[in-house]
Amino acid sequence: MKIRRTLVSLTALATVASFAACAAPEDDDDSAGGKGEAATATSVEDFGDLDGLVEAAQEEGELNVIALPPDWANYGEVIKTFSEKYDIKVNSAQPDAASQDEINAAEQLKGTDRAPDVFDLGQSVALANTDKFAEYRVETWDTIPEEFKDADGAWVNDYGGYMSVGYDASKVPAISSLDDLLAPEFKGKVALNGDPTQAGAAFSGVVMASVANGGSADDIAPGVEFFAKLKKAGNFIPVDPTPATIASGQTPVVIDWDYLNAAESAKLDDWEVYVPEEAPIAGYYFQAINADAPHPAAARLWQEFLYSDEGQNLWLAGGARPVRAEEMAEAGTIDEELYAALPAVTGKPVIPTNEQTESMAAYLSKNWAKAVG
Incomplete structure (x- = not known):
């Protein structure tokens, strides 16, 4: 595993939700x-x-x-x-x-x-x-x-960490490839952590799917196509996963950073974490x-x-x-x-640059809703 020296920052998506309105700043010289x-x-x-x-x-x-x-x-x-x-x-x-x-x-x-x-x-x-x-x-x-x-x-x-797939092995079959998520056994069970046009973790999840399906660090189109297939199969659900949805079984498969998925392993005996060998997206x-x-x-x-x-x-x-x-x-x-308990990772980390991420983000903003909705 080469994360020790070669892992650098994965660009988080710059387009994020606006800050909630708040009261005007206080003129508080003593606390400034x-x-x-x-x-x-x-x-x-x-x-x-x-x-x-x-x-x-x-x-x-x-x-x-x-x-x-x-x-x-x-x-x-x-x-x-x-x-x-x-x-x-x-x-x-x-x-x-x-x-x-x-x-x-x-x-x-x-x-x-x-x-x-x-x-x-x-x-x-x-x-x-x-x-x-x-x-x-x-x-x-x-x-x-x-x-x-x-x-x-x-x-x-x-x-930091790697993008991963966390899953409840008591509810779905073992995962050894992202393509496994297209199988009928995953109907209504696959969730992505957030909206990829707004959230960095979700964006990286689509990048992972893209690289796993023949794309590259500057071509996210195959990832969008993959999620479109997931939705068409009825496997992709528009639910933002949380520890509560995982515990209840509402989201038995979650695409997220490996450290967030790994945290669920301490709570659920059957929760497993898979990092695709062909798409180790790091950040x-x-x-x-x-x-x-x-x-x-x-x-x-x-x-x-x-x-x-x-x-x-x-x-x-x-x-x-x-x-x-x-x-x-x-x-x-x-x-x-x-x-020693960190999820196993093989393969060279894939690390998009700022420029690559900006290009992929622009593509997502135009095509995500149309393809996945």
């Missing part, structure tokens, strides 16, 4: 971002040491996060552990929001104590908004591969600090926690592949049992 030396700190040394950063963060007392579902890459446990470890209240807003919603929130709430302190973003949204990020290098900076971070510390890849998400964070010290402590061995292992516990996994494995600090 950019306060003091913490807002310009580029490493823990600017606080003296980690204890100094902890003290500064605890004085702020709060951290604002956004778009972090508790069942996504184990974020529920990540947030709880951070909060209890440092005695800092974590305010989690809009857990089901998309990447662009995070940026919209930062713009609309700028200058208030409600603005996001940190971001977790898909590639296209992250790279389009680097002017909004504060440069910061965590203590473990040198153990993060160069290809997974901005040289100046504006952003760092955090966790990482981006972590960044809001340059206008209302709690700049807490934001930096959050980053230190996420990229510590403890934080990386918490993502691993959610089935995600932490960016420092290779170094931690070599150092003996990774949870070896969890690491």
